[in-house]
Every structure is written in C-alpha cells, then in structure tokens.
Amino acid sequence: MRLLLVEDEKKVARFIQKGLREEGFAVDLASDGETGLAMGLDGVHDLIILDIHLPKKNGLDVLKNLRRNRVSTPVLLLTVRAAIEDKVIGLDAGADDYLTKPFAFRELLARIRALLRRQTGTETPILKVADLTLDPARRLVFRGEKKIELTTKEFALLDYFMRNPDRVLTRTMIAEHVWDYDYDSMTNVIDVYVNYLRKKIDTDPEAKLIHTVRGVGYVMKVGDS
C-alpha cells in the first residue's frame, strides 16, 4: 500500500512518515499544496493524508481539484480546528474522513486501515492463497500451520501479491505500490525482496506460489507457470 502525505510541518510529517513506514506502507511526502496536488493527480496512491493549512494551495483546494479531475483516491483530512464548518466543508469537498490535530498515531493508523478496508471492500480482511494466509490487521502470516516472520517491506510486498492473485505484476506495478518515490528503478531491489520472500514462504518447490514471468515480472498463483 502506497500513501501520499501532504503536510508542511516538517516534524509532524517526518513523525507520520516514519511511523507509517514502520507499519509497512510506502509513504511519499509533499510539503506544499501544489506539489501535493501534482503528486495526487498521478493516481498511484491508495490513500492521501492531506493537511488543510498548507503553503501555495490549501488542502481543500487540493481536494476539490483532485475530485474535479476524477481522482477518487480516499482522502483523510488533517485539521487543527475541530470546527463543525471545517468538517462539513471538507466532507462536502470530497474527503472520506478527517482527523483533528493533535492526534495519537494509533488513531491515525486505525482510520487509515478503516479507509483502506472500505476501499477494497474486504469484510473479512484475511487474505488467502492456497494454504498461505495473511492477516493485515494483526500482521500475521502463515503457510499452513507454520507462522512466518517477515520484515515490514516483505510483508508489504506479500500483501500486494495476495491482493492480486493470478495477475501478472510487472516490476513497475510492484514499485508503484510497495515502494515510494525514493525507489531507484535502476536497482534490482524488487528481485532481491521477492527472493527474500520466496525463501520464507515458498520453501516447498512442489507448492510454490510466486512464479517468475520472464521479462515481465511475477505472478502469485497455485500450480506451475
């Protein structure tokens, strides 16, 4: 899952970005409204966290502009005032939820997860492919009875694979969803991480789930490629 954070207060931005990265999200950061709008219009993010009070262009204008351009990415607004008018204006402008500063990181995380669940429409958010299961909320992965320990990046990569079974995922698609703009496309970091993941979940060659699609990328599926 890749998020866009539009926040001009550097300390707050770094705190949120660090915390979300630790939870396995890829997080792009924009520190003013114009940059945030340009990045949001790319449409590659799963969710946008948007501060209202921003230099160059305020959050509500950014939001209206995104919606006018048919970007339907869920937006969580951050506001300092708990004024009813702010909330109403924000929701009218197309926001999906809002959070009043200061907030606890756990609350931000809970709201992000709720919005992402709503977006994917998963009632029971446990993902399953063959005997491999992943519980996004509790961050647990099992292959059969065996519990698998993954790093946050491996977990994010597996989560993306499991939300797209039987679908060929190119390196570009994987990079766009699991890595942020810091990703260097000249490196083979995706292949390296896929191999880490294989060593943990695909130890039985007869029952492997991640298959290489030569020259294209990878696909998660049951059976031979």
Ligand code: CA
């Ligand atoms: Ca601000």
